[in-house]
Amino acid sequence: xxxxxxxxxxxxxxxxxxxxxxxxxxxxxxxxxxxxxxxxxxxxxxxxxxxxxxxxxxxxxxxxxxxxxxxxxxxxxxxxxxxxxxxxxxxxxxxxxxxxxxxxxxxxxxxxxxxxxxxxxxxxxxxxxxxxxxxxxxxxxxxxxxxxxxxxxxxxxxxxxxxxxxxxxxxxxxxxxxxxxxxxxxxxxxxxxxxxxxxxxxxxxxxxxxxxxxxxxxxxxxxxxxxxxxxxx
Amino acid sequence: xxxxxxxxxxxxxxxxxxxxxxxxxxxxxxxxxxxxxxxxxxxxxxxxxxxxxxxxxxxxxxxxxxxxxxxxxxxxxxxxxxxxxxxxxxxxxxxxxxxxxxxxxxxxxxxxxxxxxxxxxxxxxxxxxxxxxxxxxxxxxxxxxxxxxxxxxxxxxxxxxxxxxxxxxxxxxxxxxxxxxxxxxxxx
Numbered sequence: 001x002x003x004x005x006x007x008x009x010x011x012x013x014x015x016x017x018x019x020x021x022x023x024x025x026x027x028x029x030x031x032x033x034x035x036x037x038x039x040x041x042x043x044x045x046x047x048x049x050x051x052x053x054x055x056x057x058x059x060x061x062x063x064x065x066x067x068x069x070x071x072x073x074x075x076x077x078x079x080x081x082x083x084x085x086x087x088x089x090x091x092x093x094x095x096x097x098x099x100x101x102x103x104x105x106x107x108x109x110x111x112x113x114x115x116x117x118x119x120x121x122x123x124x125x126x127x128x129x130x131x132x133x134x135x136x137x138x139x140x141x142x143x144x145x146x147x148x149x150x151x152x153x154x155x156x157x158x159x160x161x162x163x164x165x166x167x168x169x170x171x172x173x174x175x176x177x178x179x180x181x182x183x184x185x186x187x188x189x190x191x192x193x194x195x196x197x198x199x200x201x202x203x204x205x206x207x208x209x210x211x212x213x214x215x216x217x218x219x220x221x222x223x224x225x226x227x228x229x230x231x232x233x
Numbered sequence: 234x235x236x237x238x239x240x241x242x243x244x245x246x247x248x249x250x251x252x253x254x255x256x257x258x259x260x261x262x263x264x265x266x267x268x269x270x271x272x273x274x275x276x277x278x279x280x281x282x283x284x285x286x287x288x289x290x291x292x293x294x295x296x297x298x299x300x301x302x303x304x305x306x307x308x309x310x311x312x313x314x315x316x317x318x319x320x321x322x323x324x325x326x327x328x329x330x331x332x333x334x335x336x337x338x339x340x341x342x343x344x345x346x347x348x349x350x351x352x353x354x355x356x357x358x359x360x361x362x363x364x365x366x367x368x369x370x371x372x373x374x375x376x377x378x379x380x381x382x383x384x385x386x387x388x389x390x391x392x393x394x395x396x397x398x399x400x401x402x403x404x405x406x407x408x409x410x411x412x413x414x415x416x417x418x419x420x421x
Binding site for chain 1: 234235236237238239240241242243244245246247248249250251253254279280281283285287291293295301302303305306317318319340341342343344348351353355357358359360361362363364365366368382383386387391410411412415416417418419420421
């Protein structure tokens with residue numbers, strides 16, 4: 001069996017390193033030894049597939065399903081999942097989670113003194129369509145403090161987890177909002193060296209997906225690793 | 234050409250969005266595998282040896298015949314009904330995790346070689362800006378392990394971190410993110 005076509009390695013600086021001292025939790029969790037570089041085998045160019053049965057109707061609407069309307073600014077987050085060759089990634093499972101509009105997560109470990117919202121769980125899920133499109137209806141999350149450093153605050157953000165076609169394309173990232181004054185001070189956002197790569201994690205306000213009298217639209221395209229055209233010799 | 238989006242940490246509240254797919258038993262929907270089941274138990278620890286109670290582990294593997302349930306694996310080998318090859322588990326308060334599965338068969342490796350049975354393992358946690366990629370190999374496959382192309386790329390003195398230990402009817406395998414017994418992680 002021929003060796004499988006390889007997914008490209010990241011261009012320098014476009015991904016964070018494991019160790020980034022301003023983000024304190026990396027100091028005891030980032031490996032100290034160099035990673036061992038290996039080619040992708042069939043084990044890495046395959047990966048789990050999640051069909052439509054994993055997603056129920058309404059799983060992409062975080063404003064419904066909890067017995068009432070959550071407080072906060074209603075937003076529509078939509079975009080496409082593409083690979084590095086610009087091709088859409090269909091059937092990609094997207095899992096999403098976020099704080100409520102007050103900056104509080106529905107989670108035991110979140111001790112921030114901000115109110116929970118009984119009508120908001122902060123969890124969503126969808127699968128991209130044949131053209132790689134996805135769409136969530138949610139609430140703009142609040143900023144919140146964290147203990148990383150004195151007076152540390154996380155910018156408003158939404159967590160995204162994606163499966164593409166392969167283990168090699170697995171991605172967890174965060175989406176940020178344009179104009180957030182906290183971005184220049186956030187160690188997690190700034191852990192990626194390349195400014196263009198960082199800025200691609202900031203959604204764009206979008207009139208086209210804004211629904212009159214209802215919700216503001218934000219557009220956020222996500223790019224997964226792309227494959228070289230020919231198998232490695 | 235586009236560049237892949239930058240990875241960001243799952244953070245401490247990952248369970249909110251990721252618990253929906255938690256499943257520790259890859260055989261639960263495959264009754265024909267009941268006799269072949271094995272348990273894998275371990276802990277995730279940090280550079281101080283402290284447990285990592287807010288990590289998540291994902292497993293991907295071939296079935297016992299060495300076939301991946303994926304369109305790119307077109308080899309003429311049987312699939313197993315109800316067996317996807319995927320598991321996702323959170324770590325507990327002591328960093329512990331447990332997975333029930335079957336030993337995968339051998340799959341093709343680089344340059345015409347055949348790989349030893351292994352699990353593809355991804356580790357996610359607060360403090361990991363990118364997930365970590367590693368593998369678990371099996372202790373009763375010494376001969377296959379010795380010929381495994383990927384293992385051969387690992388410095389000999391560190392290969393042991395990728396091989397589970399058999400003990401008390403289960404396989405034991407810890408993930409040390411950093412430190413003296415640091416697990417080997419791959420860049421692929």
